[in-house]
Amino acid sequence: MPLIRPSREDDVAAITAIYAHHVLHGTGSFETTPPDTQAMGERRADVLSKGLPYIVAEDQGRIVGFAYCNWFKPRPAYRFSAEDSIYVAADQGGKGLGRLLLTELAAQAERAGVRKLIAVIGDSANAGSIGVHRAAGFKQVGVFESCGWKFDRWLDIVLMEKFIGAGNTTAPV
Secondary structure, eight states: OOEEEEEEGGGHHHHHHHHHHHHHHHHSSSSOOOOHHHHHHHHHHHHHHOOOOOEEEEEEEEEEEEEEEEEESSGGGGGGEEEEEEEOGGGGTTSSSHHHHHHHHHHHHTTOOOEEEEEEEEETHHHHHHHHHHTTTOEEEEEEEEEETTTTEEEEEEEEEETTTTTTSSOOO
């Protein structure tokens, strides 16, 4: 059973490798050139500086997945809505790791004051990501058709959302 824990600086190389695979071979990310370790470290530091979670899944000493959330938009009114990101190692798909990461990410995001998680899923054919979000209680709220161009084809973005904690039932403090 993998251990889900806060990420550390020494995890960044493994995080970078996992993400690079998805950039180069998948449609979940609309990046086309994988960022290097320095850039990934800076992205991680940015998330953590905002008091938001950035977690990893570790199995027998190996980082096999990571997840984080970041503010959905930078304007103040969005300060209770965060976009989640989840990536697992290429050989770890279909093992329930994404759901473990998403469940823990939601719990930590709630403790950080997030009231809504938003999934912006690259590619409407991305059954794995759509499925893990649906299984975690997210509902689909829309599709932006053909808004990304990668691998010589147009790709959609699927939008999903989930209220966490008190959601919109009370005013935030």
